[in-house]
Each structure stands twice: as structure tokens, then as C-alpha cells.
Amino acid sequence: MNRLALVLLSLLGAACLSLGIAVALGSVPLTPAETLAVLTGGGESLHRTLILELRLPRALAAFATGGLLAVAGALMQVLLRNPLADPYVLGLSGGAAVGALLSMLAGLGMIMVSGAAFAGALLSTLIVFGLAHGTGSWTPTRLLLTGVVVAAGWGAVISFLLAVSPTTELPGMLYWLMGDLSHAHSPWPAWIVLVIVVLAALPLGRSLNVLARGPLQAAALGVAVRPLEWTLYGVAALVTATAVTMAGSVGFVGLIVPHMLRLVLGNDQRLILPASALAGGILLTLADTLARTLIAPQQLPVGVITAMLGVPVFLYLLYRSR
């Protein structure tokens, strides 16, 4: 219990620090004192505009997106008992991106785009789970393979949509493929989803721990396995869709963050889920800050940064854990 509080408080501190760094850095760098002055309600008006209207909303959007992706990854890994499971690997984010792209091409409003993204993620879930289930028993391997193929299919659909779209729209649409936060709008919907999902998942934490031991063992210990699995799929679809409408397809956060935390903290979901939300947020906030400043004024898509950070870290952890 004390360890849980300690870990979460340290992560919370690191989260505030990462948000502070994100709002201080940019084309006009601010000193810590100037940043603090603005955040406590004072400061110069130029600084206020810069932080409160430009950098803070984007930093908050990055944080929420990262948290959502990490939580989605953590949930799917328990569901499939496979540390390689992730909303991207299983094609959920591809489905969400296709849904969002289609509704954007049809000229629908932002709420419809979010709804279409959720529908795409859920459809992807149904296809993957339904096909992999097929005739009776399914194995995580079969599910994972089905997910990889479905994800590749969605990738092809996205490429097709981009190819037939008018060239003027391309720059705005490419970010669905790469993951980019420069098009992010209000961060609050993502925050609301993140907070609700983490709070709702906490009482399920112990059931998830048991589910991680396999569905038979979980059923034998009193877990209603099938309803829990479907709930997880629904929640993972919702969380992924929210993250994708925010920032497009940012990879590796859902894969790297829970895996890293597990190596350090063990595999108690009551700790891993909130810790994933915070650590995923920290990772994407810092990655987005890098993406904005690394070759400024040119901006990189944040997906490039997460991949460049994620791949070596992942390989190192894999190597060390042998």
C-alpha cells in the first residue's frame, strides 16, 4: 500500500515536471521562474498567451494521449497474456484512423469524427475477436496474428484514402499515419476519458491480475471471464479511439510503457494501470516537446520520436531481461 502511494506520488511529481518542461521550451524559451509566474496567475501577457493558449493545451493533449495509449496497451496485454499486444498491433488504431478519415472526407463535424473513430476501433475489435474465435478455442498467438493482418489491412485502406484525396488536404491527413499532435484540439475529452477509465479499472485490478494467469485459472478463482474480456475490449476500443482522434497513430507508447513498468514494479495491475497512465503521459509530453524543438522551426511528427526512443529502449530491456 505504501509502495503504491510512493510510486504514484513520484510519477505524479515527474508528470508535473514534464508538463512544466513542455510549456517552458519552444521558439521563445522561458526560464523556470517565468513559467511558474504564468502558471500561478501572473507573468507578462506575451508569456501568458504563449503558455496558456498555445503550449499548455498541446502539452495536456500530449499527456492525455500518452496516458490513454499506455493504458490501452496495459489492458490488452493482460487480455491476451502477451506483452507484445498493443492497440496498434491488433489493428484497433488502424480501424479508428480509417473511421476518422472517412468521416473527415465526408465533411462531417468533429463529434462525428470521434464517433466514427470509436466505431472503427470497435469494428476492428469485432473482426479480430470474431475471426480469431472462429471455431471454438482461440489462442493468444492466433489472436495476435489476426490482429497483425487486420492492422495491415487498415494501413492499406489509409494509404488508399490518402492516394485518392485532393493534394491540398494531404498534409492535414498524413498525421493519421505518423502520429502528430500539432492538429490536436481541446485536450479535455481525452482527459475525461483517461480519468474515468483509470478510476473504473482500479477496482477491476485484482480480477485482471487473476486473468493474467489464464482464463481457466481465472474462472476457477471466481472471475466471470467472458464479460470481463468483452468489457476490456470495449474499453480498449474507446481508449484507443480517443487517443487516435487526438493525435493519429502514435506507436510504441502502449508497448513500451507497461512493459518497462512491469520490469521495475512487477505485474500488479492495481499499480500498473495508474502508473501506465502517468508514465505514458510523461513519455508523450516529453516526446512531443522534443518533436517541437529538435529541428525548430520545423516540427516533427511525435510518432517519429516515440519510435526512435521506443525501439532501442525496448530492445535493451528485452536483452537485459534474459
Added chain:
Amino acid sequence: MSDSRLLQPAPAPLLTLMDLVVDIPGRTDGAPLNLQIRSGQCWGILGPNGAGKSTLLHTLAGLRPPRHGGIDLEGRSLQRLPRRRIARLLGIVFQDHQDGFPATVLETALIGRHPYLRPWEMESAQDHQAALKALRQVDLAGMETRLIATLSGGERQRLAIATALTQDPRIFLLDEPTNHLDLHHQVAVLDIVRRAVAQGRSAVLTLHDVNLAARYCDHLLLMYPGGEACWGTTREMLVPNALERLYGQALVTGEVEGVPVFFPRIR
């Protein structure tokens, strides 16, 4: 006092099998089972490979539906009871142990407390005590922080039994509990089962060793490869002819300490 006790009806059997036919994939045969498992009884299930022993245990645990018939747990239909309630009455040790995420020995034993804890509740000091006691019982004391991936087959088997002991159910369903165990730990684990049964629990175990079954079980269920089955007290069931037909193997019979012993006849 004694009169009122006499007037009370006999306690309901823990498990009642009514015309139960287990659903073995790819098979349509199978005789219906009609038997009652009561508090203080230890049932052994004997039969050759593929006779459906494990499938029967999974069906008794409510983990797969029967092809026909029903099961009552303490007088109520198993199919209608919530899983959480079943898990407080009935614990099962599987034959295979899945390798999931890394976990320590203590964490693994502690999940046995899951059916008793409310969603927000953390494991209490008593829960830890129960898990530690179970680990001591199966000779795993001092290994609490070891990762299960580093355990030997026999140690994992004992850990699975410790998890069931932590779960503290009324009925233990044990699928090959002596698998992977050395001679000493086979006897040690079966002694644990015997003690639990003496305290009013009941146990149903599948075993390959007829002689261990003869020593530890008071009732036997023989499952023949053709789908037939017969059951009764161990004394009634331990007939050389029946066992020879059960395994398709000629046997040599003897007697040790008043208990019949059987060995395969080798030419």
C-alpha cells in the same frame, strides 16, 4: 441434545452428479454418472489416458458444460451459481500450469484469496498469513520472492496446490496432484489432502498410481476407455479383473499392510 441432532436431516452432499455425461470433444459415448460426494470423502478417479478424467474435473468445476445431466453444488445447480460463489466452495488444481507474466511465488499463492475480497480491497495481513501457511505446508517456505519461471516442475505443482489451499474451498478437485513430484512430496501432498478431508472437506483427485489411490481414497470412480464407468468404495472397486480391463494391462496382485497392491505383469 443428541436427540435434536438425530432429527436433523443429513447434510446435503457437497457435489451431486445427476445423469451426468461429460462432453469429450469428438466422442459421443459415455455412461451417465449418478453419485454424491459428501463432506469427509476422498474420491479417486482412475482410468487410462483419454478416458475423460480431466474433462470430468473441469465439468465438476463448472468450467465446461456437460453434454447431458446436471451437477448440484451444496444442493444448488452449479450452472446457475455465480462464479465467485463457486470459487469459495470449490477449488481446482489444473494439470498444466500456464506461463503468463512474471510473478513471484507469494503473489501466485495469494491469488487464492481473490474470491473472498471485495473489488477495492487489498490483501490483508491475514490473507498473507494464509498464503504463507499454505506455502509452508507444501514445503515452499523461504521461496516467496522467487519468480515462478525459475521453479522446477515439482515446485510449480506444489505451488498450484498451495494456491488451492490458500483458496480454502470445501471441495478440492485435483488433476494429477502427484504429477512431477518426487516420492516424498507425492506422499506429503496426499497427506495434506487427507488432513483436509479429515477436517470435513472433500477431495476428488485423478491419479495414475493405483496403489496411491488404494491408500488415500475411500471411494473410486473407474472411467473405461469405451465410455463406461463404475464407482463405489475403494474396497469394492479394487478388483484385479476390473483394473486389468481398465488399463488393458495384466496385473500382479499382492497385499501390503492390509491394502492390496497392484503391479503391471511384465513378461
